[in-house]
Amino acid sequence: MPxxxxxxxxxxxxxxxxxxxxxxADQPVVGLITKTDTNPFFVKMKEGAQAAATAQGAKLLxxxxxQDGDNAGQVTAIENMIxxxxxxxxxxxxxxxxxxxxxxxAQAQGVMFIALDSxxxxxxxADALFxxxxxxxxxxxxxxxxxAMAGKPAKIATLDLFPGHPVGxxxxxGFMNGFGLKSLDAKSNELAKDAAVVCMADSFGDQAKxxxxxxxxxxxxxxxxxxxxxxxxxxxxxxxxxKNAGKEKGVVIVSVDGGCAGIKNVKAGVIAATSQxxxxxxxxxxxxxxxxxxxxGTKAKGYTDxxxxxxxxxxxxxxxxxxxxxxxxxxxxxx
Numbered sequence: 001m002p003x004x005x006x007x008x009x010x011x012x013x014x015x016x017x018x019x020x021x022x023x024x025a026d027q028p029v030v031g032l033i034t035k036t037d038t039n040p041f042f043v044k045m046k047e048g049a050q051a052a053a054t055a056q057g058a059k060l061l062x063x064x065x066x067q068d069g070d071n072a073g074q075v076t077a078i079e080n081m082i083x084x085x086x087x088x089x090x091x092x093x094x095x096x097x098x099x100x101x102x103x104x105x106a107q108a109q110g111v112m113f114i115a116l117d118s119x120x121x122x123x124x125x126a127d128a129l130f131x132x133x134x135x136x137x138x139x140x141x142x143x144x145x146x147x148a149m150a151g152k153p154a155k156i157a158t159l160d161l162f163p164g165h166p167v168g169x170x171x172x173x174g175f176m177n178g179f180g181l182k183s184l185d186a187k188s189n190e191l192a193k194d195a196a197v198v199c200m201a202d203s204f205g206d207q208a209k210x211x212x213x214x215x216x217x218x219x220x221x222x223x224x225x226x227x228x229x230x231x232x233x234x235x236x237x238x239x240x241x242x243k244n245a246g247k248e249k250g251v252v253i254v255s256v257d258g259g260c261a262g263i264k265n266v267k268a269g270v271i272a273a274t275s276q277x278x279x280x281x282x283x284x285x286x287x288x289x290x291x292x293x294x295x296x297g298t299k300a301k302g303y304t305d306x307x308x309x310x311x312x313x314x315x316x317x318x319x320x321x322x323x324x325x326x327x328x329x330x331x332x333x334x335x
Contacts, residue, residue: 028058028294030287031081031089033074035118037064040259040333041279042092045116048280049090052287058294060287061086068204071095075102088112088290090283096121096166112293114300116282118167121189128289128300130282132308134170134256135177135186137275138228140310140319141254142178144273145226147316148252152225154179154196157217159203159210159229159238164189168230171256175228198224203234210237218245229255232262232274239270258311260331266311267324273312276327281306 032049034042046062053060061084063077071094079102081089089111093099096119103113103125115126123129145154158175161168169189176183181194191200199217203210210229214237217224222245229235235255242248255262258276265271289300310320311327328335 029085030290031061031086033091034064044332045279045283048283052284071098090286100125132277135174137308138171138174139178142175156197156226157199161230207233207237210234214238214241227253232257260333263327
């Protein structure tokens with residue numbers, strides 16, 4: 001760790017401080033470190049973790065990075081949680097590679113690590129992963145888009161996350177495979193390319209950046225008729241750019257996440273279809289595994305798929321889906 005102070009934004013549950021914790025000797029302590037504390041996905045994840053901890057008599061410590069990519073903040077959170085007695089730490093890594101040394105150091109002290117939503121790199125650096133199969137999520141919207149295009153030649157824009165991130169690569173490559181384009185497998189962190197993709201741009205999963213990315217894509221090719229986005233905020237930005245250019249009609253937008261705002265946009269016709277994932281389930285399963293480890297030493301191992309469902313109000317033949325009523329019942333964020 002650097003000697004100079006690092007300014008980070010951490011949200012730590014009551015009691016996490018330099019003096020330590022008031023925790024009963026037999027009370028399991030589980031830590032949860034998310035990428036940020038503002039994204040509704042991670043807010044719901046924290047809610048699920050807290051509910052599971054309360055139900056099982058465990059103490060939950062929570063922290064978050066200042067922003068996507070804040071590895072230093074997550075490293076500091078790991079150190080604080082170990083000092084606070086956590087024997088299991090659940091983490092959505094901001095930097096899948098850079099976080100590994102801190103994880104290894106903690107594991108040497110007997111701490112179990114479970115990655116949620118995003119894998120570490122390498123994936124086996126964490127003891128276990130509870131997450132959506134992001135490649136499958138991409139495949140679902142790729143298959144949907146293929147049928148939705150009804151044989152019309154596709155001119156595709158992909159609004160991706162940022163280079164090298166496994167979740168971004170898996171969703172992108174899954175979409176490409178589902179659509180029937182040249183792709184890469186689920187283990188690759190590179191983005192597949194195909195002549196049908198006329199523009200690829202990084203959105204960082206952000207609405208404003210997604211809008212700018214789409215504006216740039218339209219300058220490159222004004223005839224884009226299919227847009228894949230890494231998540232629903234990027235999709236909302238893409239739609240706004242299309243609307244501003246008078247091109248929102250006749251362009252199919254597909255995405256991934258299943259947040260309540262995204263499901264509303266599916267219902268409104270902004271997004272044609274989205275693959276819904278379940279952060280509450282990831283977190284509750286993680287806490288349960290942490291309690292089991294504290295009580296009997298049983299470690300979680302390997303990958304557990306927490307499920308994904310295609311949500312659309314315009315179903316396509318041969319593609320399994322549920323409507324926005326189901327999506328709303330299962331969504332996260334403000335309904």
